[in-house]
Amino acid sequence: MSSLRHAENKSLWVVRELGLPAIVKTCVDCGHTRHHATGKVRVNANGKQLDVWLLIGCERCDRTSKIPVHERVHVSALNHARLVRFEDNDAAIVRELVHAQRKLDWTGTWELETDLPFYDIDNAAELEVFVRFELPVPIRLEKLLTRGFGLSRPVLKRLVDAGRITLPTKVDARVRGDFSFQSRGPNNQAPGPFGSSEK
Structure with a gap:
């Protein structure tokens, strides 16, 4: 595991290669x-x-x-x-x-390695997650996040819609290369439509 783990509210997820497609x-x-x-x-x-x-x-x-x-x-x-x-x-x-x-x-060619089984998204402070790909497997971002956080799709969608998870692309898009995103606790939400934090 990387020394980046939870250092200064940062985390590393790695899409590990299990085999060739x-x-x-x-x-x-x-x-x-x-x-x-x-x-x-x-x-x-x-x-x-x-x-x-x-x-x-x-x-x-x-x-x-x-x-x-x-x-x-x-x-x-x-x-x-x-x-x-x-x-x-x-x-x-x-x-x-x-x-x-x-x-x-690409079925069965990858697994996601994270350090987050104990990460409480409801009570945590801001967290920046770096996602690294060992192979260019196209993965739906929604699938990656539900697996990484251990969340259901409806809960994930609510968090994204509320600005609790900020993504570089649409949640239903496919990603296949390194990227990062932010997760925020309930008191650290992204600014709402009028520039103030949503309560």
Whole structure:
């Protein structure tokens, strides 16, 4: 846990990575749509031309498929160090190639680590929360906050509407990168519509 925990009314939440997202692609054998990276990249040379594919496996029937990374590219056009990483099935390269896919299913890929099970939002002073993402998973902000504070959706909405929680975007928007927000106790609310604190 970070030394930022509760230091000067500050807290750190971290969206931890549990695994790579599934790639959404219809399997030609069974029709299932969830595939996982096998951890391997295939490089095929034809003279000075190279083909590079990311290998993925169907979650249901284990059929292996290929996703093109480079097709008929001249060997001189690829950075040598990057080519070596392809050939070595470098885990960071595999992760990068998976995250670059257009259609991903992020189910089961993350968890939220906070220091707030004992945080009493009804009686606490102002708190600034920093949210850090280990992976660019798109999460509905409402889901992140209900999980982080242990609140129901109706209670969260009331707190946001009352200015007790101040957000950088709409509560039903999706976030996927680092941000911060503020939470205030009942005597530390945001200014109301006429510039005075709501009682």
